[in-house]
Amino acid sequence: MYIIFLGAPGAGKGTQAANAARQLNLVHLATGDLFRQALEQGTALGLQAKSYMEKGTLVPDEITIRMVLERISAPDLKSRVVFDGFPRNRKQAEALDKALAGQGKAIDKVMYINVSEKELVRRLSGRWSCHKCQTPYHITDAPPKIQGRCDRCGGELYQRSDDTAEAVKRRLQVYFAETTPLIDYYSRSNKLVEIDGEGEVAEVTERLIAAIAGEKSVPVRQKWA
Numbered sequence: 704m705y706i707i708f709l710g711a712p713g714a715g716k717g718t719q720a721a722n723a724a725r726q727l728n729l730v731h732l733a734t735g736d737l738f739r740q741a742l743e744q745g746t747a748l749g750l751q752a753k754s755y756m757e758k759g760t761l762v763p764d765e766i767t768i769r770m771v772l773e774r775i776s777a778p779d780l781k782s783r784v785v786f787d788g789f790p791r792n793r794k795q796a797e798a799l800d801k802a803l804a805g806q807g808k809a810i811d812k813v814m815y816i817n818v819s820e821k822e823l824v825r826r827l828s829g830r831w832s833c834h835k836c837q838t839p840y841h842i843t844d845a846p847p848k849i850q851g852r853c854d855r856c857g858g859e860l861y862q863r864s865d866d867t868a869e870a871v872k873r874r875l876q877v878y879f880a881e882t883t884p885l886i887d888y889y890s891r892s893n894k895l896v897e898i899d900g901e902g903e904v905a906e907v908t909e910r911l912i913a914a915i916a917g918e919k920s921v922p923v924r925q926k927w928a
């Protein structure tokens with residue numbers, strides 16, 4: 704099973720993909736997390752990605768696609784993957800389709816998590832993440848039990864450098880220009896399932912799990928009008 708979680712920065716892809724992966728026994732593959740880990744470890748990949756991530760722009764396709772294709776050919780993935788933050792443009796989507804087709808596989812569903820712009824900005828500006836395990840928190844919506852410490856692993860919490868006001872604006876622009884065309888791309892192959900991403904985290908997870916399990920697309924109000 705190959706599932707893509709699609710949505711703007713702040714739509715909750717990371718949190719929801721982690722929840723869905725736990726409940727459905729899928730491997731959670733988050734390109735942003737892979738880049739951040741590479742950056743922390745000071746690898747060549749991390750150094751290549753650094754300046755793009757800081758600006759809030761996309762890491763070049765050649766680097767990103769190579770990283771993902773290497774990862775999905777690893778035996779531990781067992782063909783059960785939830786993609787979070789990939790693909791982010793048409794070139795990446797086509798490269799993924801081609802690589803899977805070469806192995807006689809295909810994307811099963813694309814979960815489009817729809818959240819209004821106002822809510823995205825509110826979420827992103829209050830977001831903190833764990834340095835060690837990447838668990839996301841929010842200063843008002845999901846605060847940690849102990850200030851500055853991760854509930855799950857005790858790691859130190861930090862605010863991502865790309866969650867500053869300027870970088871958030873840039874990331875949303877990049878999303879609208881590069882990633883929203885994928886909504887059409889996957890609609891055409893009938894793979895897109897639209898989910899209302901607002902409300903309690905657990906409620907959104909329930910909607911997603913129900914939709915992955917087979918129920919048809921859930922229509923949502925047009926948030927971007």
Ligand code: AMP
Pocket residue numbers: 712734735736738755756757759760761762763767787788789790791795865874
């Ligand atoms: P995220 O954690 O998904 O918001 O990603 C953080 C940053 O990593 C993005 O702003 C990009 O700079 C980079 N990144 C993550 N995924 C991709 C991707 N699929 N293509 C290009 N850059 C990416």
